[in-house]
Every structure is written in structure tokens, then in C-alpha cells.
Amino acid sequence: MKHMLKLLPFSLILLLAGCGMENLSALDPRGPVAEMQLSLIQLSLYIMIFVIVIVFSIYAFVLIRFRERPGDTHIPKQVHGNRTLEFIWTTIPILLLLLLAIPNVMDTFTLADTGIPDEGVDEELLDEDDEVQDYVVIEAHAHQFWWEFVYPDLGVNAGQDMYIPTDTRVIVELEASDVIHSFWVPALAGKQDNVPGITNDLWFEAPEEGIYMGKCTEICGPSHWLMDFKVVAVDPDTFDSWAETMAEPPEDQLEPEGEVAVEGRDIFVENCIACHAIGDEGGNTGPNFTNYSERTVVAGFLEYSDDNLHDWIRDPDSLKPGNEMPGFGEEAISDDEMDALIEYINTLSVLDE
Amino acid sequence: MANSSPAKKSVLWDWLTTVDHKKIGIMYFLAGLFFFAVAGLEAILMRIQLMFPEMSFLGEQTYNELLTMHGTTMLFLAAMPLFFGFMNFVVPLQIGARDVAFPFINSLGFWLFLFGGIILNVSWFTGGAPDAAWTSYVPLSSDSPGHGVDYYVMGLQVSGAGTLMSGINFLVTIVNMRAPGMSMMRMPLFTWSTFVTSMLILFAFPALTVGLLLLMLDRIFGGAFFDVAMGGNVVIWQHLFWIFGHPEVYILILPAFGIFSEVISTFAKKRLFGYSAMVFATLIIGFLGFMVWAHHMFTVGMGPVANAIFAVATMAIAVPTGIKIFNWLLTLWGGRIRFTVANLFALAFIPSFVMGGVTGVMLATSAANYQFHDTYFVVAHFHYVIIGGSVFGIFAGTFYWWPKMFGYRLSEAWGKWFFWLFLIGFHMTFFVQHFLGLMGMPRRVASYLDGQNLNDLNFISTMGAFFMGTAFILLVINVLISRKNTENTDDPWDGRTLEWATTSPVQEYNFAQTPLVRDLDALFYEKMNGDGRMKAAEPLGDIHMPNGSILPIFIALGLSIASFGVIYYSWPVIIGGLVVTFFTMMLRSVIEDHGYNIPVSEITGEKGEDK
């Protein structure tokens, strides 16, 4: 047990200092929901450390004091039990648990209450002047193995990157199209499941701008481990202009300038748009492409580069087994056409920097 | 009337047809150990894959199959059968019985378990093992291509039927077959925990049976239970699974609690502190085990009321568990503690399990659970309770009862190497996983991306797994090299309970004369207040024993054939298999078996040879 006792203070340091990757770790919360959850975790941890210290002290004392010494052959007194002691170690744990149970029940109800207006505006959504706070509703549809974010009030459909305004309550409605998935952005909020046939919801807020890592946490097939997404928090003005452009992409998205890009556009329309819409033009079997070049990764996990785009389009299944996208070999898209297509894809953006 | 003695049988035939609880216990134990090794190997393969980020040691599909089979095998085919081995062997001895209540059904239960386990593992060779995790959540499992999940359904259905029978058998044995003077409140704690465990099996397994039935109907016969497009509901599976699955957790831990109670009391040379509180706590844990299943489903959208209720109910389980921990500590207090390997495992269990227990309370905190759920934190938690509790219990029991079961003592020196290596490996593997979870690593991932600060802890974890694997090899070596330690095996630990009043290996009829029990720790009482031998409750006489039977194998075989018929959807095979089963059952019903008598002369003669 020695090594365990050594690890214990080490674990405390890890927990208190926070560890893991920035904007991924639940130990380094970046919003009120994750903070609430971390403080609950810390409360439970402190209570539990209290218990551990007591048990381990008695344990260590007993093992040292009452170990058999050479030549010792006495028969210990056959004690039956002790009612007072039984009472003590029944009551104290109950009190300790109540200490944890009460804040937990309160937090559980707070987290479950998204305050969606049509359920009656929740007080939490009202600011000091009884005005309804800003909020945005986003539907998160989980697919094998990617995420579709629909903004019903804004007419936006976005793939993989979930843009949110800072300091605004984000209400996420979770749905699934195939199997069960689970929506988790550790630095912002704990998870809820995307269950086929059921709509769950959760809420969170991000006070700071940044890109937060999201993951699917329910096993959903071979590429479960690659089903990552990003939550991109931008200031409310940027968000508004993002949403506006996403809803109605600029003309040059479909009518790009430059000969190569036009060729690429044609290839895109011929091969890709049936599944990857631009604006509201095209299908939604795959992620929406309106702002594709603003993504930081290809397919949710590969570094964004022409080479990776090329490899992905050629053979998606070898990179992300079990995903629905067919591969496009050279007979479908030649190398030259591929270059044009990628050049076109690289022009797809909605934020002017 | 009963004939005098069975004809001489070959060794193989003897074991295939045996209805002797001791032989069945040994078969359970050995089969369990084999599956334990298989599932352990699967775990090591997975840890190798996770040693470095983005490894391509295993494909994603293979990884998912390994994780499914690791969990399923460990729980259903390793941990439970290993405990069943001890229960079968030890419980009738502890209560002073000649056999279990239903020797035939006992044998049937074993063969069903073994055939179920074989069905499950055949899937590796027929195009892919089940791949939807041991929980097999629909619709991932109901839509899973290939036959893997069909093997899961049928394998568990067959072995589950066996488990249910064994559970009923233990219940009736404990209620009806106790020796004179062995009141319920004089039963050893291991017998008590067997009793409560069997209750849990009885009331939990039918829920799994129904869940598997529905999944089978959906997958093979076009049912619509879990098909959302047809009005199905995927959450029903989760409820059915966890109504079974949570009690299953206690099915795995309570027998270990029983073993620790025996081992700690024996090696502290003290009566168990607070015996009645321990019994009561076991009952409460068993009862609460049925009230908390939905704490596995906090994130599935049950609403805050259900979440809050299940959170508080779950926390309540910490209270009886705490009572047990403190009673063990107080049993050690004032004792004369011997650090045998069996006791080392029992002693290591206390801090390890406390750590698993406190993370359990943390997980029960529903609002915080949204962060923990389905991450490596959960993986760490349940390995702390299952290895730190159940597996340590199995190893403690192995070293404790080995002389009684196999007639030789395992080497203490090798055992201590094994113990330390396993303990260090265990904490190394799983302690760091708490942090991996909170740092953003979901569970059941076939790999993880580089650059997420997850690399170091995963590497440490894999190293720990290698330690555990090496330790297990030491155990196997120990079993092989210790075979000459045959002296002092009847009562090597200065035992307190009735099983140590028998010879090693135990006679077929256990006790020549049914013992008279005068107190808790019956044998210890006689050592202190009598001549150190059990008083007899009956005069020496002929002993009636049941005959062996080959029929259980055929019943199990028929069901296995029918299972393959279901998996490959062939009605002739299904019907053929069922005909074999029902015909054999009818034979059993029609042929009356009167057993045989062992005459007094043989009993005293044997006794004479021994002493």
C-alpha cells in the first residue's frame, strides 16, 4: 500500500492545480456549469478524503500494533461486538452523505432546467430588469461518426464546429439519427446522451472566447474514438455575422472567382453536394460545408491540410472505419480534379478576418 | 432399494457425470480460472493498443470485440464461476451437509454455464465476436452486423439459465440442509453472503433473460422492441439490463465480502466483530442493490426527479458497506494477525476497496456524474471495486481453501511475490485512470489522439497491466510447483468453521457423522471448549448418496444446439436441439434414481486408513 499512500497527496496536487489539456479537461473548467460540477467533485473528494484518512489510520495502527510477533501464541479475546461503535459508524456516514446529497440534489435540478421559454420563462433567464436574457437554441444531431448542429431560430446548419456566442446561455437539444451517442464538452459542461427517438437537453455558458474540445462518450461503433467536435465560442457580434452568413452564404460561395476554383466548384456540385450542403443548397447526409475552410481539422481529427483532405476523399474508410462516406478513387476524381476541388473547398468561409 | 456401490468408473466418465458438489465446485473453479486467463489476455491486448496514442496494434473493430468479450467473460464466465466454485465446494461443508439440495440441478447448472461460455467464445472463430460492449446497448447491438451479438445473446441466455438454477440450489441448500444446531445466526459469513447472493441471482437474472429474449426477437425474428421507426423504445433495454446489471455487481462483491470475513477472522484469531451487524449489512446491501439500477443512466434523460432519487439511494449503500469495513477493522483490532498470502489479499482489499467505494459515492453524485459518466473515471472505479474487491476475494479464497480443495498447500513464498506484483500492478493500472477520465478520455475508445496530455498516464497504466499479467503467471507456476506440499492440509490455518473439521481431500460424503453445532465458529468452539473435534449429531450409519448422471450434459448440449439454430436462423436445428433437451428432461423425470448406500464398514475402514 505504500505506493498508494505516496500517490494520494500527488493526486490532490493534480486535482487542485488542474491538469490535462487546456479546453479539454474537466479539471480546468471554462464555464459556470463545469465549474459547478468541479466544485461538487471537490466537495465529494474532500468528504471522501476525510473518510479515507480515518480508515487508513485505524488500518495502519491495527496492522502494526496487532501483528503476530515471533513466539506469540496467545489466543486473543473473542469479542462479540459493540453497539455504541456500530451506532457511531452508522450515523456519521449518514451525516457525511447528507452533506453531499443536498447540494447534489440542488445542482441536479439546476442543471436540468434549461429554462426554454415555451416551458415558461425560467427566473434564471431573467436579468435584473426582468428582461429575458439572450439565449441560443442549438440542436445537436449525432451521426456515426460526426455531429450536425442546427440553429432552428437562425436557419443555420453547421457540421462539426458548434459556434456559440460568449456570455450567452446555450441550450442544446440532443438527438441521434442511428445509435446512441453522448455529447460531452468537459471544459464547459458534463454530458447528456443523444438517444434515438428521444430529445434530451442541456445548457451551458462560455464566458471566454476559445475553441473547446467535444467528444462522443457512448460507444457507437468502430470510430467512436474519432467522433470529436469543437465548440467555438466567439463574441456575440461575430456570432451574429457568422450565423447570418451561414444562413445565406455569399454569392461567391457557389460562384467563386478564379478558373481553378470554378472547376473545383463543378466537381463539388457533381460529386459532393448531394451529401454536403452549402448554405441550404444540397443534402445533409454529411456535414454542411458552408464554412469548411474555417475548420481546424478534417473529418473531426486530422490536421487541416490539402494532403489530408486528399487522402480523406480518396479513402475515408481506412481513416475512420465504419463511416458512411464513400471513397472517390482516381476514376471518379482525377488528381488534377482533386487539386481543383481542394482549392475550391479552401475558399469556403463565412467569417471575414 | 438402493444398490450398494456404484461400479468403477473411468476418471473422465466420473467427472462428466458427477453430481458431487465438491467436484462440481472444482470444475467451476478451473473453468472460471481458464476464462479469467482468457479475459485477462484480452485486457492486456487492449492495454498494448492504448500504450501509445494512435497505435495501430489492433483495428478498431477488433478492439471493440475485445472490450466486449473482456467485460462479458470476466463477469459471467470468470468472476461468477470462480465464486460458484467456492460456494459449491465450501457452503455444504460449512453448514455440515452431505451435499447440496439438488445435486442433479447443480451439475446441470455447471454444464449450462460451461456450454454458454463456449458458445460465446466460438464467435471468435466464426467471423467476429460481439462488439457492442458488455452492456450491449441498443440500437448499436440490435443493428450490429454479423452474428457476433447473436452469440452474446445466446451464450448469456444459456449460461444465465445455469446461474439461475445454481442460485435456487444454494438457497434451498442453506435453508433446508443445515446440520443440527446450525441456526441461521450461527452460519459463517461466507454462507450468509452466498445466501444473499443467490437471492440477488434469483431476482436479477430473469430481467436479463427478458432483455436478451427481446434482443433476440429483434435481431433474428424481426421484433420491433428497440426499433424506433416501428415505435420501439431503446431505453427499455437499459432499464432491463441494469435491473439485472446492478444486482450483478453485488453478486460479484458479496461473496468476496464473505471470504474476507472468514479469512480475516481466521488469521486474526478472533471471532468476527459485530457478526449480526455484518449479516444485517449484507442483507441491506442486497436489498438496496435492487433500488439503484438507474444510477447507470443519469445521462440518458430520466429527468431531475429520478436522477435525484437514484443518487440519494445509491449513496445510502455506502452506509452498510462502511459498517462492514469498520467491523473488519475491529475484528483485526486486538487480534494476532498472521500475514499469510490469503490474509495479505484480505488486508490489501480494505484500502483498495475503500478507494473504489469513495469513487462510487462520487459517481452517485448525479450532477457530477455528468462529467464522470462513460469516461475512464468509471473504468477506474469499477476496476477498483471488482479487482480490489472480487478478484482479491477470489485470490484470498484460492490460497485459503486450496488445501481443502486440492489436497496440497500453495507456496507462501511464491504467493507473496504474486501478491505484491499483482497489488502494485493493479494500482498502477487503475489509479491513473481516474485522472484520464477527468482529463477528457471517454471509455471504450479504440485509441486516443496525440497532443491531449493523455499519453503519459496511459503508458503508466499499460505498464501496470503487464505487472498484473506477470503476477498471474507466477500464480500458475505456484499451482504447478507446490504439489508436493501435501502435509498438514486438513486444518492448515487453525480454522474456525466446519469445513476444516473434514479431511483433505474431503470424503465423498463430507462428514461420516453429521456434526452437532454448538456456537458460531463451530470448530473453534470445540477447540476451545471441547476436544477439538466436532460432536456427532447422529450415530454412525450407512450413508445414502445420489448416483452420477450424464443427462445434464445432454440437456445443456441440446440447448446449445438450439442456440446455434437461433444464431444461424435454422428451424430444424432449433427444433432438433430442443427435442434433445426435452427428451433428456423427460428421461430424468421418468427414470427413478434411488442412489446408492455407502456401508458403515467402508466409512470406518476409510477413516482407519486416514488416521
Add this chain to the structure above:
Amino acid sequence: MADNQVVEPQVLPPNPEKATLEGRNKFLGFWFFLGGETVLFGSLFGTYLGLRTSTEGGPGPSELFHLDLVFIMTMILLTSSLTSVFAIINMKRGNFNKLLIWMWATVALGVAFLSFEIYEFYDYYFNYGLGFTVSAFASSFYTLVGTHGAHVAFGVGWITTLLIRYRKAGITLANAPKFYTAVLYWHFIDVVWVFIFTVVYLLGAGG
């Protein structure tokens, strides 16, 4: 422990089914088994209640169920429980022939019940188009009621086997527990049917 000998009626103990340890084991074990069966049917009821409105445009309870038919089935099964009680009373009195007669009556009623059930399923399938795969409601209805039907069929087979096997044996300490447990089982499936009648049919027909 030699319990195969025919015991004359007058020397049979008042409860022959519990006179031997084997008999007591069987008796207790069977009660435990019925406890497990209760959970099994409880799970099926739960599933049915969760899915009973999911007809997905297919036929639903209110148009399917004919309470008159189901009422007759209920009466048949309740009567069969009564006949099995008479059988056990006669067993305790040591009247083996009457035991046989009442048990055969029980079997006959069980067969009648099964025939009605088969007719019912046939009617739903061919006249209403309620196939097993039509909707989640259909699946859960057939599974719950069908599992009960399978239990009745097994009971009929079990009791018939006992009756044929022991047609000339008289009441013994060996077969008394067997008849007794079979009757216990029969009561159990009867009770389950009462719940099916209430939860499935009455609740379904009433909306």
C-alpha cells in the same frame, strides 16, 4: 430415504408432499423459482406497458380485443385452478383415483385455454393483420401473452407426463411433491393470467 415404496393411504402422513427432505427441498426450491418467474413476467409487463401505445398506425388494443372471448378464457383458466385444488385435496386424503381425475380435468381445461389462445392469435394475424413485426405494440403483446401461453403449454406437458408416468403408482412420498409442485406452478400461471387480463385486455379495451 428410500422413498419409492408405495405407502398405503392410511399410513401416509397428512402432508405427503413435505414428508421427506427431498420433498421439502422441491417445495421450497419451487417457491424460489416462482419468485424468479415473477420478475420475468414483471419485466415483460413493464415492457408491454412501455410500448402498448406504439401501434405505429397498425391495429391497436381497442380494435383488437374481444372481451367476451378473453372472459371465457379467464373463466376456463380459473376453473382449472379450482380442479387442481380438488386434486391436491384428494391427494392429502389419499384418494389417488380422484387425484388422477381432477388432474386430467385440469389438463383438459388447459388445452381448451390454449386452443382459444391459438384461435385468438390466428384471428389477430389473419383478420386484423397484426403480425409480430408490425409494430412495437404487436411485438410486446405477442411476447407477453405468448410467454404466458408457452408456460401453459409446458404445464400441460408436465402434468400429462406425471399422469402417464404415475398412472398406476398410487400416491407415494416420491410423487406427491411432484404433483404438488406442478399444481403450484399451475396456480402461478393462473395468477399471471389474471394480471394479463387486467393489464392487457381490460386496460386495452377501456382505452
